[in-house]
Amino acid sequence: MYNRVALIGLGLIAGSMSLAMRRAGVAGEITGYARSQATRDTAREIGLVDRVCDTATEAVKDADLIVLAVPVGAMGPVMAEIAPALKPGAVVTDVGSVKKSVLDAVMPHIPEGAHFIGTHPMAGTEHSGPRSGFAELFDNRWCLIVPPEGANEGEVKKLEDFWSALGANIERMDPEHHDIVCAVVSHVPHLIAYTMVGVADDLRRVTDQEVIKFSAAGFRDFTRIAASDPTMWRDVFLTNKEAALEILGRFTEELFALQRAIRTGDGDTLHDYFTRTRAIRRGIIEAGQDTDAPDFGRGKKGG
Amino acid sequence: MYNRVALIGLGLIAGSMSLAMRRAGVAGEITGYARSQATRDTAREIGLVDRVCDTATEAVKDADLIVLAVPVGAMGPVMAEIAPALKPGAVVTDVGSVKKSVLDAVMPHIPEGAHFIGTHPMAGTEHSGPRSGFAELFDNRWCLIVPPEGANEGEVKKLEDFWSALGANIERMDPEHHDIVCAVVSHVPHLIAYTMVGVADDLRRVTDQEVIKFSAAGFRDFTRIAASDPTMWRDVFLTNKEAALEILGRFTEELFALQRAIRTGDGDTLHDYFTRTRAIRRGIIEAGQDTDAPDFGRGKKGG
Numbered sequence: 001m002y003n004r005v006a007l008i009g010l011g012l013i014a015g016s017m018s019l020a021m022r023r024a025g026v027a028g029e030i031t032g033y034a035r036s037q038a039t040r041d042t043a044r045e046i047g048l049v050d051r052v053c054d055t056a057t058e059a060v061k062d063a064d065l066i067v068l069a070v071p072v073g074a075m076g077p078v079m080a081e082i083a084p085a086l087k088p089g090a091v092v093t094d095v096g097s098v099k100k101s102v103l104d105a106v107m108p109h110i111p112e113g114a115h116f117i118g119t120h121p122m123a124g125t126e127h128s129g130p131r132s133g134f135a136e137l138f139d140n141r142w143c144l145i146v147p148p149e150g151a152n153e154g155e156v157k158k159l160e161d162f163w164s165a166l167g168a169n170i171e172r173m174d175p176e177h178h179d180i181v182c183a184v185v186s187h188v189p190h191l192i193a194y195t196m197v198g199v200a201d202d203l204r205r206v207t208d209q210e211v212i213k214f215s216a217a218g219f220r221d222f223t224r225i226a227a228s229d230p231t232m233w234r235d236v237f238l239t240n241k242e243a244a245l246e247i248l249g250r251f252t253e254e255l256f257a258l259q260r261a262i263r264t265g266d267g268d269t270l271h272d273y274f275t276r277t278r279a280i281r282r283g284i285i286e287a288g289q290d291t292d293a294p295d296f297g298r299g300k301k302g303g
Numbered sequence: 304m305y306n307r308v309a310l311i312g313l314g315l316i317a318g319s320m321s322l323a324m325r326r327a328g329v330a331g332e333i334t335g336y337a338r339s340q341a342t343r344d345t346a347r348e349i350g351l352v353d354r355v356c357d358t359a360t361e362a363v364k365d366a367d368l369i370v371l372a373v374p375v376g377a378m379g380p381v382m383a384e385i386a387p388a389l390k391p392g393a394v395v396t397d398v399g400s401v402k403k404s405v406l407d408a409v410m411p412h413i414p415e416g417a418h419f420i421g422t423h424p425m426a427g428t429e430h431s432g433p434r435s436g437f438a439e440l441f442d443n444r445w446c447l448i449v450p451p452e453g454a455n456e457g458e459v460k461k462l463e464d465f466w467s468a469l470g471a472n473i474e475r476m477d478p479e480h481h482d483i484v485c486a487v488v489s490h491v492p493h494l495i496a497y498t499m500v501g502v503a504d505d506l507r508r509v510t511d512q513e514v515i516k517f518s519a520a521g522f523r524d525f526t527r528i529a530a531s532d533p534t535m536w537r538d539v540f541l542t543n544k545e546a547a548l549e550i551l552g553r554f555t556e557e558l559f560a561l562q563r564a565i566r567t568g569d570g571d572t573l574h575d576y577f578t579r580t581r582a583i584r585r586g587i588i589e590a591g592q593d594t595d596a597p598d599f600g601r602g603k604k605g606g
Contacts, residue, residue, distance in 0.1 A: 181513050181517060184502070185514055198580055200487050203487060208583070227580065241568075250502045251498060254498050258497070262547055270540055273497060280511070281429070281530035
């Protein structure tokens with residue numbers, strides 16, 4: 001599909017893309033670059049890509065598809081660095097969790113004749129780094145395709161086919177809508193999970209050991225979410241500020257209403273609220289994003 | 304271990320106890336009662352216990368161990384009802400998620416010569432009802448043993464051995480400490496999950512269909528938590544009010560600090576906070592309450 005693909009950044013997503021591209025046979029040569037020497041060494045050692053380069057410009061030379069797989073805050077500088085080395089007609093894409101600010105940061109650097117099309121594969125684990133990738137990460141997960149205004153339709157279609165070949169389901173979205181949807185289903189839930197884990201850790205009346213020991217039933221799911229990469233999440237909240245603050249505002253408003261129901265002993269309000277949420281859960285099972293089976297098939301098995 | 308065991312309430316926990324008792328061979332006859340005719344019919348149909356009774360007093364007749372497996376708010380009335388029918392020396396226990404208020408509600412009704420010892424098996428799934436039980440639910444999960452002051456040590460030990468035979472790990476706790484620990488690791492995380500799911504459902508700018516479709520990565524775990532039994536959770540918050548409100552207060556305080564960091568663009572605060580939570584997650588994996596493996600072994604497989 002693409003004769004040469006360059007991966008800039010060699011973490012969980014880029015590593016999984018390399019393995020999924022090999023599985024699907026959709027790339028001629030896969031080059032890779034990571035800022036850290038240690039990451040490049042590891043990638044070479046495990047053969048994560050066909051050729052690890054010591055500079056980003058070397059990696060993107062003659063590449064037909066360039067994937068920016070770096071934290072959202074680093075997209076602009078990386079794009080500025082590689083722009084002069086792009087071959088004519090090259091397609092640049094990213095895999096960031098935020099789209100409006102990535103487009104703002106990247107588009108001014110895209111040279112005449114090259115293309116930029118944002119993507120967001122909604123898949124991940126709590127692990128990061130070059131050893132964390134696996135070919136099945138994107139299987140049956142959504143990949144949101146977010147083209148800028150006036151994007152070349154042929155190149156957008158080709159990139160969609162590429163993500164389909166990697167196992168993902170495709171949906172197109174505009175940048176603003178993408179950012180608010182992700183604030184709801186991903187960004188704010190992560191922030192909340194981080195907060196709850198932080199509260200437990202701070203609490204004097206309950207020891208860390210107790211929190212860890214008795215973490216089944218609720219808290220454990222929070223800790224799993226809260227173990228994701230700190231740099232990635234910092235950038236998400238700094239760059240999707242507006243949508244995150246909007247959803248957070250709604251969240252605290254509702255939480256305060258439930259808190260008041262607890263304080264005043266208003267059992268009906270609590271019961272009604274808890275009943276309503278069951279329907280959403282059923283919808284998720286029906287939509288195939290989770291199963292009702294004992295083992296959820298999360299993580300390395302994809303799902 | 305106990306010649307006759309009576310289960311009052313025939314939902315997930317009681318049903319699983321019956322199946323686990325049979326597996327372990329620790330009960331002579333198991334009787335059961337549920338308030339709802341439909342539940343009793345189902346329990347009879349699937350042979351969940353040895354004998355389904357149409358009244359609670361019939362079920363507890365000649366029982367050596369009586370298990371109150373009803374919502375926390377129903378413990379007092381049920382105890383008052385069965386108290387006159389208890390045989391001398393009978394041990395009554397409960398499986399509620401809250402302990403201080405259960406002891407307050409139940410202890411005044413315990414007849415001279417009978418014993419009450421609270422327990423809290425920390426295991427569950429998002430399912431409820433007589434068909435949801437399975438023998439492995441308690442395997443390698445914690446069961447907190449919460450005796451009232453002055454409890455008979457021999458009977459407490461025997462009940463601990465009983466729960467061990469059902470597969471659980473045992474830890475003793477006093478009622479106050481139990482309630483604050485559970486507020487942190489279970490009750491407040493559940494409330495937060497319910498709230499987040501409610502926010503998503505309410506939001507006009509994002510459709511329910513989108514929330515359901517793109518629920519991987521964060522939100523899905525929340526919906527799973529938020530699908531638990533509404534009546535049980537209502538009673539938890541009404542009866543563990545003090546501890547829940549204390550932890551909620553801490554939570555909103557920390558959440559506001561992170562919200563301010565997002566608003567002011569303070570990336571260092573966010574990064575530091577997100578880094579700190581990783582350690583807790585590692586501790587949980589090391590403590591064996593979760594695994595690092597692809598399939599978490601949650602739900603019906605126990606774990």
